Amino acid sequence: MAxxxxxxxxxFAVYLPAMQYHYASAVDNNKLIKGRDFPxxxxxxxxxxxxxxxxxxxxxYALYSAGQFTDARPKACAVTNRDRKHTTILGDSxxxxxxxGTLRGTEHLKLAxxxxxxxxxxxxxxxxxxxxxxxxxxxxxxxxxxxxxxxxKMPSNNKTPFHKCSIDELIQLSVENLDYIKHNARGxxxxxxxxxxxxxxxxxxxxxxxxxxxxxxxxxAGNVGWRGGLENVLYxxxxxxxxxxxxxxxxxxxxxxxxxPTWAVLLTAIQRGIRQQCNNEKFxxxxxxASPFQxxxxxxxxxRYPKFTKDIASWAMTMHEAPVxxxxxxxxxxxxxxxxxxxxxxxxxxxxxxxxxxxxxxxYDTVSNHLLTNHNVWVYVRSFLEANELTFMQxxxxxxxxxxxxxxxxxxxxxxxxxxxxxAKLKKAKxxxxxxxxxxxxxxxxxxxxxx
Numbered sequence: 001m002a003x004x005x006x007x008x009x010x011x012f013a014v015y016l017p018a019m020q021y022h023y024a025s026a027v028d029n030n031k032l033i034k035g036r037d038f039p040x041x042x043x044x045x046x047x048x049x050x051x052x053x054x055x056x057x058x059x060x061y062a063l064y065s066a067g068q069f070t071d072a073r074p075k076a077c078a079v080t081n082r083d084r085k086h087t088t089i090l091g092d093s094x095x096x097x098x099x100x101g102t103l104r105g106t107e108h109l110k111l112a113x114x115x116x117x118x119x120x121x122x123x124x125x126x127x128x129x130x131x132x133x134x135x136x137x138x139x140x141x142x143x144x145x146x147x148x149x150x151x152x153k154m155p156s157n158n159k160t161p162f163h164k165c166s167i168d169e170l171i172q173l174s175v176e177n178l179d180y181i182k183h184n185a186r187g188x189x190x191x192x193x194x195x196x197x198x199x200x201x202x203x204x205x206x207x208x209x210x211x212x213x214x215x216x217x218x219x220x221a222g223n224v225g226w227r228g229g230l231e232n233v234l235y236x237x238x239x240x241x242x243x244x245x246x247x248x249x250x251x252x253x254x255x256x257x258x259x260x261p262t263w264a265v266l267l268t269a270i271q272r273g274i275r276q277q278c279n280n281e282k283f284x285x286x287x288x289x290a291s292p293f294q295x296x297x298x299x300x301x302x303x304r305y306p307k308f309t310k311d312i313a314s315w316a317m318t319m320h321e322a323p324v325x326x327x328x329x330x331x332x333x334x335x336x337x338x339x340x341x342x343x344x345x346x347x348x349x350x351x352x353x354x355x356x357x358x359x360x361x362x363x364y365d366t367v368s369n370h371l372l373t374n375h376n377v378w379v380y381v382r383s384f385l386e387a388n389e390l391t392f393m394q395x396x397x398x399x400x401x402x403x404x405x406x407x408x409x410x411x412x413x414x415x416x417x418x419x420x421x422x423x424a425k426l427k428k429a430k431x432x433x434x435x436x437x438x439x440x441x442x443x444x445x446x447x448x449x450x451x452x
Contacts, residue, residue, distance in 0.1 A: 002058055006058060008385055012384075012388040013287065013388075014061050015384045016062055016090055017293070018289060019079060020297065021068045022366075026370055031044075037351055042056070043055075052086045056374070057378060063091075064091055064092070066093055067094030088142070089140045091139055091143035093143065095149055098162070106161075118162060119169055133180070133185055148170040148177070149170070154198075170196075182215070190217065192253070192254055194219045203224050207240070220254070220256065226255055226287075230436065231426065231433045238417070241278065252283070254287065255267060256287075259384070261387040262406065264384040265410065267287055268391075268410075272414055277418045291317075292373060295319050295372075295376050296373030300369065301319040302372065303319045306383055309401075324362075325353060328363070329363060344378075347371060406436060412432070416429075
């Protein structure tokens with residue numbers, strides 16, 4: 001019987017693997033494996049972890065981004081054909097691609113010479129907003145609103161048209177996007193109002209401009225999110241709490257682009273504190289990354305479980321090059337895939353390395369990458385679940401396995417979320433808040449040689 005990890009996440013902030021379309025489309029049918037060596041009694045569709053009938057494992061959460069597409073036309077894949085009773089999909093509106101200037105269909109914005117021209121061209125691009133909203137409503141249960149990221153103003157983003165815009169202009173465009181959603185959405189998804197900022201001043205300015213749009217929840221992006229550090233996240237969350245942002249009906253908060261065991265636990269502590277202090281038992285926090293898909297699909301890297309000792313530095317995902325070598329092609333059961341997961345336990349290296357000989361273009365094919373990706377997603381999901389289950393055991397048991405500083409920080413978070421006058425206490429705790437992260441655990445995944 002396949003393992004269903006979904007129910008075990010009910011009390012924890014939930015990890016959303018950022019599903020890639022090429023994977024989602026491939027595992028929706030079995031076209032790619034005709035005549036190919038594949039684990040016995042398995043089909044390619046068993047790699048669809050969203051499917052509760054998979055023979056391998058089921059996990060009912062994922063993020064899926066509109067930034068991978070150019071219009072709202074439905075494309076058959078594991079997301080579009082999922083069982084909605086057993087899955088929850090958060091749709092990303094493509095704010096990253098908008099901020100980078102890479103969203104397809106926005107190429108004409110690069111012709112603008114002034115910020116006023118950029119803003120006007122965006123306002124005239126109603127078809128872009130229309131298809132993004134339609135796509136999100138068709139594919140997701142929760143969806144992020146269309147934000148114009150303030151980080152577009154950073155020097156590294158000087159090639160994006162929005163680099164020309166002022167902070168005031170970017171915030172105004174984001175408010176106009178909220179109005180567009182408010183008047184054009186058809187009620188088929190719940191919306192998470194995206195919050196942005198680079199510095200405390202513009203973060204507060206953004207919040208004051210958008211906080212009246214209460215559409216189901218919130219999403220923390222840019223330096224408002226984890227990149228600004230734990231102190232900054234708590235400052236923003238407490239500011240939001242003071243403005244009743246977590247009242248019933250505002251039931252979800254997403255933190256974009258992070259997948260580290262320490263953050264997995266800290267976000268659960270924030271979720272626990274908000275549920276208790278804001279009388280909102282349905283409140284949920286989520287966080288995402290594309291790391292397992294990138295590692296398996298692009299870089300052919302295998303991800304490994306953290307060691308989870310009482311040393312906080314051990315709470316890190318690690319990866320190294322997967323066994324990619326044409327000498328394994330055609331070797332049958334001689335060599336087993338040496339890493340454990342539902343799919344890993346069934347894999348031989350001949351299932352991955354299907355091409356041999358000097359004239360072949362690589363030992364792996366796309367199916368090899370999908371097999372490796374499924375293993376990696378499992379390792380991420382299972383590792384964050386273990387991190388949470390270890391930390392939130394009874395205290396007498398948790399302190400046998402969990403770094404004391406992490407246990408203490410979770411207690412601090414839950415405590416400060418109940419404080420009315422919290423500013424001085426938060427400022428005083430700054431050294432402790434920074435000490436919770438090591439150089440290694442501050443990365444989503446660490447190359448193994450960096451661990452030596």
